[in-house]
Amino acid sequence: MDTFAFAVVNGLLYGMLLFMLASGLTLIFSLMGVLNFAHASFFMLGAYFAYQLSSIGNFWMGLVLAPLLVGLLGATVERYGLRVVHRHGHVAELLFTFGLAYLIEELVRLVWGRQPVPYRIPEVLDFPLFSIGGIDYSAYRAFMFAIAVLMFLGLLALLKRTRVGLMVQAALSHPDVLWALGHNVPRLFMLVFGGGVALAGLAGVIGGNYLVTEPGMAHQMGTILFVIVVFGGLGSLLGAFLASILIGILQTLMVAFDGTLTDLVVSLGAAAPQATGPFREIWTITPANLAPVLPYLLLVVLLIVRPRGLLGTRET
């Protein structure tokens, strides 16, 4: 039971981390119609920037500066890249972000090397906050959780309470009309793109040392991220939130549990089955083996049953 509770708490945390990326991605998509393939690359840059800054100064410097740098970079990419490519249509935009993802990955390899970098949890937060059934829960995880919640509340307040938020909501339905009413919509797009990838960068800052900071992290995160936004429904923030939490918890739960089909059969009182024939592998697969596949399985099933995703308004 303790393992279960622990897995749920960890899954929730992982889900929140996923949502920090998914929220920006889905916001950028619903506003600009661009599916940003490089979104997870900005997550990775956040982690590397934070590593670099924490090696010069400290973790807190990275926490503040790294997302800002990533956001600035994102705004520049939008202003001088995407905006130019936009004239040639969505396929060109898609290819642009696709190329950008590879470019960033290669640059990271060039600058920081192929091996993981030693980006560590700050010492002040490296202690067990409480323990359940002998398993420690680190203070850093609680800190990550707090940052994610704060970010979520901040984003909500920004969208619902500020003028920029009003403009974003208006631009979702009629960007041309908003533009013709005298609002600088291209600048709004630049801000949203920069802001969206800055959130991904922030996720990288607090997630990079919790996970591993290495050049493959963007690719790994990127695939699961697309599952989430498609699953939640492209363009739906709430859908992205639900999908993030669901997939976060499911994956963590599956990794947490041992046991195979053989164990199950044995525990039911039957004799251990003979593992022979072409399907013998089935008896020795653990849930952890299946964990990486599960999100895609969910995705495929959902797309067949409900092509809009959980809460999406348009067909994906």
Place this chain on the structure above:
Amino acid sequence: MSAPILSLRGLHAFYGLSHVLHGVDLDVGEGEIVALLGRNGVGRSTLCKAVMAIVERQGSIRVRGRETIGLEPHRVARLGLGYVPEERAVFPGLTVEQNLLLGRHGAASARSWQLEEVYELFPSLRRRSDTHAEVLSGGEQQMLSICRALMSGPELMIVDEPTEGLAPLIVEQVGDLLAEIARRGVAILLVEQKLTIAMRIAHRVYVMGHGRTVFEGSPDELRTDEAIRKAWLEV
């Protein structure tokens, strides 16, 4: 007629790949209501979008003598133009009041309207100020769209098909509202398919056909010119 607020010369415009306007000349003077009439598909809405710079255009569009062909939409709007798009295009998910507030852009001048003044002009919007715009009736959405454009204190309003799909009684109200706005010194370019309110409130009328203007004159002149009406307006 005094110096025009809006002056189009040899305006060409494109909608996607199609060439819609083929050299339009048109003027709107200070405080004047000018109606632009024509059948569906002659390029009336494209003309509005061309003026607001949201479609590709060539030729000359001057606002108070200033050439706007190279400007972006928000720059054009900030010269004192208020845009009431076709199909109202109120912002769904936002309240009536939030829609109105978005009518006032960053560079809105002393001419810009306060919420109170707009509510006085059209009181039923005040009662519904916290209602989401998309649940309003068609007529109310149209009033909202007009009032939203008014918030920036424009000198000229481009009003695209404000009576489309509205009941006759509401059409009358829209006409009254536009006439009242014009009385306060705002010029109006009114784009319509039907003649009803255009003939009632316009000072001058243009008729469009095949991407060009084919008639210019007073409403009375159009009334008597049966040939033009037959060729370009009546179905």
